[in-house]
Amino acid sequence: MADWIPIALSRDVPVGITRAVIVDTREVMIWRGEDGVAQVWEDRCPHRGMRLSLGFVRGNALNCLYHGWQYGAGANCLRIPAHPDLTVPPTIRANAFAAAETGGMVWMSDDSAAPPPQLPALTPVISLAIEVAPERVLAELGGSTAEPLIELPFAADTLQIGWHRVHAAKTMLHATGAGADIGAATAHLRALRQNLEQGVAA
Amino acid sequence: MSLTDDRAALDQWYTLGALQDFPDGAEVHSRLLGEDLTVRRLADGVEVRAAGRALPVRTEYGHLWTSFGTPERNLFELPESREPDRRWIHCGPVRVRASGLRLVENFLDLAHFPYVHTDILGSEAHPEVAKYEVEQRRDVDELWATKCEFYQPKAAAASDEGQISKYMYRVVSPFNVMLYKTPPTAPDRWDVIALFVQPVDEAVSVANAFMLVIDDTSTDAELSAFQQMIFVQDKIVLENQRPSLLPLQPGRETPTRADLSSVLYRRWLKEKQLRFGTEPRTDLPNA
């Protein structure tokens, strides 16, 4: 699998928001604090395992819903409300992945050794879940499992579509376009999805 | 999934729900520890059967109890059930997609009040958990947490202002727990709120809350609705903990001093070698 994986459209993770994403059966979450930087973490609080995507963002910190443990952008725990006077040991941290934003998408990587791809600013079109194996989706759209992007000609334009595997039988697409007609591109992608899902059922 | 082979789990008493939910003559289907059961309420008692075999039955404290194995002890004592001025309130059953052990641990936890039961059992302005005491009472094989105190904006259905509530917790078996709490109307006594968990499958549970309270102002419906509201808030948390099974492996989670009761509870479960509802461990040699 590609080193860097596109997992959401940047537009769908505005400041102050958390978002749960399943990437190849792993539960991860994205959040964006006031500084505007997207963070991608394992969707699990190290304290008692609560999914952090149910937490809440305040300023540049993410707070767990269960006991309010507060994590800074560097994933270290800043505050344990049950012990207000405690200086939290630096070993208490959320499990962060390397994260980047390019081409209007949020990307994650298990190790940040390789630099993230460099893409021009692209206009977000839509994220779509398709209940079909990525291999089939890519074959249909002319992509490859070795590449994180699918180039899909559409009208006079080319859509750049990031994809990620949810699990063996489900794919997420994150479509962008330089100057595409967003309404028409969305309708086109929805029709493609319908064909793919019906093809599976048939 | 079928009946567990976990000896420690089999040799316990479990509730199948409040007796009032088993009407005369009717056959009720239930499930416990991965095995289907049928319950029949007869004129002279209750019959519980699984895989063609009759299981032992108890009917204490307004609940139906059974076991697949041979519990080492009788059902726990609940002396407050003999006090005539207490009201018996049933609340539940509520189905929760989580290990029953996670439910018990949540019930033992003070630190979540400000965040999960905001402005009711806790407030974000007072999140501190003061030091409390825990002990394992070996004679009765129970865990106790005592001297627990917490600031609560609305401690019970009958509260109209905030108070520092005093709590005691008592774990009587891996899936049965109760708390003692000062009622707003009788500060010299203790309300009892019990959580009897029916572990259906490893990660599916049915919660039965049972209250023995001193309150002559609230109606049964108000008392039950209050508890129901609290439990619905807990259910959201419980169904979103990962893993759903309780991890006993060191280092999987991060307890602090406020989690002392959870630390003791997990140690006690390990001592009992209970596996049902726990995350499989990778740090032990294969048995």
Ligand code: FES
């Ligand atoms: S589980 Fe996150 S703060 Fe307790």
Ligand SMILES: [Fe+2]
């Ligand atoms: Fe709770």
